[in-house]
Amino acid sequence: MSVFERYLTLWVFLCIIAGVALGALAPSVFQTIGALEVARVNLPVAILIWLMIVPMLVKIDFAALKEVGRHWRGISVTLLVNWAVKPFSMAFLGWLFIGHLFRPYLPADQIDSYIAGLILLAAAPCTAMVFVWSNLTKGEPHFTLSQVALNDAIMIVAFAPVVGLLLGLSSITVPWDTLFLSVMLYIVVPVIAAQLLRGRILASGGQAGLDRLLGVLQPLSLVALLATLVLLFAFQGEQILAQPLVIALLAVPILIQVYFNSGLAYLLNRLSGEAHCVAGPSALIGASNFFELAVAAAISLFGFKSGAALATVVGVLIEVPVMLSVVWIVNHTKDWYEAGGVKVTDAADHTKA
Template identity: 80%
Template sequence: MSTFERYLTAWVVLCIVAGVALGHAFPDVFQAIGGAEIAKVNLPVAVLIWLMIIPMLVKIDFSALGQVKEYWRGIGVTLFINWAVKPFSMAALGWLFIGYVFAPYLPADQISSYIAGLILLAAAPCTAMVFVWSNLSDGEPHFTLSQVALNDVIMVVAFAPIVGLLLGLSAITVPWETLLLSVALYIIVPVIIAQVVRRGVLSGGGQPALAALLGKLQPLSLIALLTTLVLLFGFQGEQIIAQPLIIAILAVPILIQVYFNSGLAYLLNRITGEAHCVAAPSALIGASNFFELAVAAAISLFGFSSGAALATVVGVLIEVPVMLSVVRIVNATKGWYEAGPAVQRRADIARVSANELTDSVNG
């Protein structure tokens, strides 16, 4: 993890301060930026989102999908958490905390929008930072790569239906045309562009050339993210100043769902007997969110000044410290994990197979 990424939360806080201050100082400029739309797509933000997402997708090698069968237990657990649990658990937590427990402390006209933002945040699994979390937990790199590649493929077809279903259940009008346009603009097109760039660079210079390109693109991606946050908080400044507890309130369901989903994935992997080097990144992938896509979709669907956009930004704010705490937990509990009966059984079987192979070679 680079120094910039390690202190992402601090940078986000600075963006909040800068955005609020600039929004009050230059309201006309921010209104002009917010009005630069074509077919409900904000052009400045669309460019920034592409600069965020495409460098992350260039890292993904979709040929890794061939390795899925080698880690089918961990893959199965993570897919179950990502697509059958996390969006629905977040929606339930949003309805409970935002729609009921903390409702008296929130602007009544934004409650549905806050819930929508939380749903968008949980509806897509993380693509880029997962590699950092996996590395910090000594995760199996081939599993992480194949899991991320598979999630990206599923996201192309599953993101819109899941979001549409949960927004509908929340009694929020689903702007299907805008939702599908967001999927095309912020998932399908970036995936295509990223893979074309990746193959072109690999064919021209191999892995060293790709590594050099990623080294140049990563800072650009983070700068684009922070610029987008400044714009968002420029529009949200008045609301935040009027209701300073909003961010803390929105953080509550996000924190609960991160620990719940990572813990559930970790436990299910232990029950199935998966190795710790697979269970750790599985838990981390199951808990983290593709917040760049969530921010883009929230702006497209509900606008810059919406509660949905603010809710997704809270996910950015707490992403790094919360996920680092999950990394520490899975690292600290490795001994407990490997003492699980199913894990020990599989380790014994693997040991016997390795010994038999060695004997056959020596014989």
């Protein structure tokens, strides 16, 4: 691990401070950057996410995807957590913390809207950034890709019914343009581009050429992650400074949700005998959120200035630092995990891709 990677948490902390400061000092600049979007997908952030995930996708050998079926336990656990646990546990946490414990400290007319925003956040499993978290845990890349693709397919069918059930709404306006554009931008196009690049490099330079390319791309991926963090916090710099208590209180159920669901997925994988290289990304996919879709849905349903929109934005703000903490936990508990009877050889060759 390089010095840069070893102190990634420090760089994240400094980027958060820099983002909030820049957003407060030059709000008009970041409002202009924030307005560069199509179907509520911010294009500068999309480019940075491309730079983050393409190096991970270049590693993937599609011929090996047929082997992912042997990780059916990890797939089953992740689907269970994402679709049968996470939205409902968030509804309960929102009701408990926002609806009751924190009610005296929040604007009374926004309580229901805040809870709705939290539910929207939890009902959309993460897509693109999961590749970054999986890579940092040395996760099985084929499992990660197949799980993300499966979640995307389910989300198209299940997002509206789940949200409608939990919010008690008979009709949910799903921002389909945001959903489809995000899937195309963050999954389909980068997968195709990465595989074309992989094929070209292997044809001209073989595995040694691919290793050299990955050595160049890997630092670029982490730089893009930090730049994304600066942008996200800069977009909301004024909000953070104007409503620090509200944002802190909204962060509580989100934090509990992340650690509960990631811990649940991690433990279930261990109990089922799944390999650590699958349990790591399974825990991360089970805990993280597709914040672009959540923010777009909140704005469509409740308006840009609503408590629901603010709640989803809080999810955006804490996504990177909190998921990095989960990465740290997964990496530092590998020995404990594998002492539970997991066959380490199941992880065999996932780094060869």
